[in-house]
Amino acid sequence: MDGQPLKVAVLGCGVVGSQVVRLLDEQAGDLAARVGRPVQLAGVAVRRIDAPRDVLLPEGLLTTDAAALVARDDVDLVVEVIGGIEPARTLILSALEHGKSVVTANKALLAEDGPTLFEAAEKAGRDLYYEAAVAGAIPILRPLRESLAGDRVTRVLGIVNGTTNFILDKMDTQGSGFTEALEEAQDLGYAEADPTADVEGFDAAAKAAILASLAFHTRVTASDVHREGISEVSAADIASAKDMGCVVKLLAICELRTTEGTDGGAEEAVAVRVHPAMIPRSHPLASVREAYNAVFVESEAAGQLMFYGPGAGGAPTASAVMGDLVTVARNLVSGTRGAGESAYTDRAVLPMGETRTRYHVAIDVDDRAGVLAAVALAFAEHGVSIQTVRQEGRDDDAQLVVVSHGATDAQLSATVEHLRGMDTVRDVTSVMRVEGADE
Numbered sequence: 545m546d547g548q549p550l551k552v553a554v555l556g557c558g559v560v561g562s563q564v565v566r567l568l569d570e571q572a573g574d575l576a577a578r579v580g581r582p583v584q585l586a587g588v589a590v591r592r593i594d595a596p597r598d599v600l601l602p603e604g605l606l607t608t609d610a611a612a613l614v615a616r617d618d619v620d621l622v623v624e625v626i627g628g629i630e631p632a633r634t635l636i637l638s639a640l641e642h643g644k645s646v647v648t649a650n651k652a653l654l655a656e657d658g659p660t661l662f663e664a665a666e667k668a669g670r671d672l673y674y675e676a677a678v679a680g681a682i683p684i685l686r687p688l689r690e691s692l693a694g695d696r697v698t699r700v701l702g703i704v705n706g707t708t709n710f711i712l713d714k715m716d717t718q719g720s721g722f723t724e725a726l727e728e729a730q731d732l733g734y735a736e737a738d739p740t741a742d743v744e745g746f747d748a749a750a751k752a753a754i755l756a757s758l759a760f761h762t763r764v765t766a767s768d769v770h771r772e773g774i775s776e777v778s779a780a781d782i783a784s785a786k787d788m789g790c791v792v793k794l795l796a797i798c799e800l801r802t803t804e805g806t807d808g809g810a811e812e813a814v815a816v817r818v819h820p821a822m823i824p825r826s827h828p829l830a831s832v833r834e835a836y837n838a839v840f841v842e843s844e845a846a847g848q849l850m851f852y853g854p855g856a857g858g859a860p861t862a863s864a865v866m867g868d869l870v871t872v873a874r875n876l877v878s879g880t881r882g883a884g885e886s887a888y889t890d891r892a893v894l895p896m897g898e899t900r901t902r903y904h905v906a907i908d909v910d911d912r913a914g915v916l917a918a919v920a921l922a923f924a925e926h927g928v929s930i931q932t933v934r935q936e937g938r939d940d941d942a943q944l945v946v947v948s949h950g951a952t953d954a955q956l957s958a959t960v961e962h963l964r965g966m967d968t969v970r971d972v973t974s975v976m977r978v979e980g981a982d983e
Contacts, residue, residue, distance in 0.1 A: 550579065550873050550875075553619045553644075555610055555635055556626035558957035560649060560676070561588070562599040562625055564869075571866075579873040587613045589626075598858075614639040620876055621867060624648040625676075627713065629656060636661055639774060640668040641873045642751050645876060647868040649676035655750035655766035656927035658757065662885035673868035678751045679704050681860030682853040683867070689759040689883060692843055697759040699842040701979070704751040706855045707742035708774050708794040708833030712820070713833050715782050716791055718720065724870065734835045734856075748818045750797035755839070756816045757799055762891040766817055770896035772819035780822075781974050784945060788932075790822035790824035791830045795979060797821075800895055815894045822904055823958075823980035825850060827834040845892045897954035902931070902948050902978040905956075907963060908970040911942035913969045919944055922966065926959040941970065945977060 568585050576582045587752045588612035614622050619858035620640040639646050665672035676684045703709050714725035741747045749769040756764040774794050785792050828850050832838040837855025854860040875881050908913045929949040936943050963969050
């Protein structure tokens, strides 16, 4: 095969990085055939040379000087899998400035400061690919960026965090409590010792920002995403969802919404949120079990599309990295580059208060005549229409379970505040959104 080898620098040799290094070695022949030139490992940057790792490396490839590695003249392509904001941002920018294309799995950095990276790639005339940043092995970013480029995506609804899906699945199928299910997830390696990023929705929010940016051609950062985690989801919420024929999932929801513009005309805006929600068991996402991920895409021409598979783990994530690596390497061989950032629409991102959905509200009330009518009036006063209501008596108390028609988050928040101020209401014990069904 003609041509000099393409040299790859890998930043990080942890769970994902070690699998990337392994695949570069094991698939060297296939990679050369697919790319058109041999692909060789130039070096691997690590924090500690003597740390135990899952892959054996030839002597001399490991280095603790990542900055020098990305600046080397013989390096053509940099793979960043160290994660976090710094030093990843500085290293990626340096790689691009030195004329290297970059493949990254860094969702947190892309969601916080993606535009800076995209602008640097554009200036350098190099590729920045990041399929592995969302949903592990599932090919979702490339379809949004390329396969659906001629279509108009209107909604992306996804389970993009395997840890929370595992916990909620155990609460639903085995009756586990939140703490018990979390401990099982940690024992199996699905959850970190500090699970905050997963259970409080930070991980999913970063991924939602990336999905929304691609789907709607608008810059969306993690700070634009309304975020709620699953730590407050109770056994009662799970049971109530079952009574409704639903299941509780942590969803990343990205939507195009029509709003009234400053001139009185209709304008499109983007709504992006992450929160637990009840979805009908008939919905495709309801059957996503254990630590799997799935993304449901709705577009005008293609209709409804479902992408499903393992959303994390060393080998699945490395598979996505390698797919990007092959594409970027082919571009280098042919002297071209792939599509850059597409943010031409520059739509506004709606605040959560203007986001519209349905709600499930559980209310502890005094068990006496007229309470139901008073509660219904409170909903009506704030413009929230009731779809169904169920009352269960409990000694001197009762619980009302109200499911609303579509309403804005601001309307529902005002309703809940009103309810909590009523003498006949003991407490509003649960508020959960209902997705995936007609309003």
